[in-house]
Amino acid sequence: MEDTPVVLPPELEEAVTRLTLGEKEILLVGTAHVSRRSAEQVKEIIEMERPDAVCVELDEQRYQSIISGNKWKETDIFKIIKEKKATLLLMNLLISSFQKRMAKQFGVTPGQEMLQGIQSAQETGAALVLADRNIQVTFSRIWHGLGLKGRAQLILQIFMSLFEGDDITEEEMEKLKSKDTLNAMLSEFTEHFPQLKVPLIDERDQYLSQKIKDAPGRKVVAVLGAAHVPGIQEEIHKDHDLAALSRVPAKRKGPGMIGWLIPAVIIGIIGYTFYLNRDAGIRQSISWVLWNGSFSAIGATLAFAHPLAILTAFLAAPISSLNPLLAAGWFAGIVEAYIRRPNVQDFENLTDDVTSLKGFWKNKVTRILLVVALTNVGSSLGTFIGGADVIRLFLETISG
Secondary structure (H helix, E strand, C coil): CCCCCCCCCHHHHCCEEEEEECCEEEEEEEECCCCHHHHHHHHHHHHHHCCCEEEECCCHHHHHHHHCCCHHHHCCHHHHHHCCCHHHHHHHHHHHHHHHHHHHHCCCCCCHHHHHHHHHHHHHCCEEEECCCCHHHHHHHHHHCCCHHHHHHHHHHHHHHHCCCCCCCHHHHHHHHHCCHHHHHHHHHHHHCHHHHHHHHHHHHHHHHHHHHHCCCCEEEEEEEHHHHHHHHHHCCCCCCHHHHCCCCCCCHHHHHHHHHHHHHHHHHHHHHHHHCHHHHHHHHHHHHHHHHHHHHHHHHHCCCCHHHHHHHHHHHHHHCCCCCCCHHHHHHHHHHHHCCCCHHHHHCHHHHCCCHHHHHHCHHHHHHHHHHHHHHHHHHHHHHHHHHHHHHHHHHHHC
16 A cells, blocks of 8 residues: 655645655755754644655764753863874864854754754654765865965854854745755855865765665765755666775875975084084074974964963974974873863863854863964964074075
């Protein structure tokens, strides 16, 4: 006996894109990630359609973050710094703060439509499918496509977009259904760097399409940011290799070789200058230490680091700049974390504090991440300026 077709009310049917693949019926529900109405629509559609599976635009990491309010309490800040993940975590927090700030304005829970999809799947007995690609893989593939300048611009673009103080209207909120949160934040950036559209949007459309197509049962409801619906409509008729889409790009050999070549050249120039003129070599060494140490310390100071962490930044930068395996920010961050170790309250307040610029500097967790990031930025600037001064003094020595 065939199932009786479900007839949704017109206002719900407008939010649904229906696809048929063989005997499988797929309903794509386009949502705004911080819209209360989107969450209500998800609940009503799933309850009326009674699907065999519900797909949500989450990966395992974001799923655990949404369902576990205590997740941040388990964070090992020292481990994050040692594993070189401080900048990645800072970017994740910056992006989530954009969503939380909008959600707070309208009194809804960030990702409420995804929570509703999870809850409705449980209530109706549908299989739950986490359909999105791991966010760290997406960031790695984005990061891989950018040079040093592009990476700096990306971080600045994200940071500046978070703290524009203007509130948005309910009407503007509904317009966000044309973009997901990440796409909305980076839309201006992708206009200048169109190559980012591939890892940020196109590849995720492919990944989501394959996961939705592979979901169990004859009827599948997929809860998605509406930005992905057009792409999925096209990609779902093709086969996609999830393993290939999940692969983290290998590090390029060129930048790694340059990372060792520059310190070798600096050391060689200083050493040869000492051979030619001891006083000039001493001036070179002092210049290298002062430029590296000062800019690194300025970065730590801008993050409101502890005085000992600032001192550590100053002392570590001239040495770490000569070794690509080290970074001044790691040392300064570890000292900051040791002296001002985050407590349970800091982790509990993290989701609220990241919604404001003041909160980022007040919370001990995010301040440590800022110490790492800004110290490294300062050290990089000091390396370029200090290196140029070393070369200037060398040229003066051989010409005099």
